[in-house]
Amino acid sequence: MIGAVAFLLISPYAYDYDLPIYGIGIALLMPDILRLGRPLEQALVFGLSIATGGFGLLLSQLKLTLSTEDMYLAVAGLTLAATLGLLWRILNRAHPDASHHEPATFVAQNA
Structure with a gap:
């Protein structure tokens, strides 16, 4: 599920139609x-989500272009x-020790 959010970071562009x-x-x-x-983290996730799509929407509605010759803001x-880091x-927190597990080893069973 987190892959759906991380997927957007593969491309250097995050277009509105990818959101x-x-x-x-x-x-x-x-x-x-x-x-x-936590409540602050929840607010940050929701706020960053709004900022992700809202900034481009705001610029398009105001007909603004914040750019130089070669760069767009x-x-x-x-x-x-x-958001991905958060x-x-x-x-x-669901599995705090998940990153510290040793790789699984094959245990041969006597038949």
């Missing part, structure tokens, strides 16, 4: 966000990366 994938990922993670997340990549932190 429904993000919405699906957040919707699937919502029960865990509400169960494991974009915040979706930054907000997606911050989601990782929240979801890691």
Whole structure:
């Protein structure tokens, strides 16, 4: 489920038409966000989610272009990366020792 959010970071662009994938990922993670997340973390996830799509929407509605010759101002990549880190932190509470497990070993059974 977190892969739906991380998927958007594969490309250097986070276009508005790619963001429904993000919405699906957040919707699937919502029960865990509400169960494991602290109120401030929940507010940050929701606020970053609004900022991810809202910044481009605001610029398009105001007919603004914040650019120089070669660069356009974009915040979706930054907000997606911050959201992914925050989601990782929240979801890691379910299994805090999961990152410290040794690799599984094959145990031969006597037949």
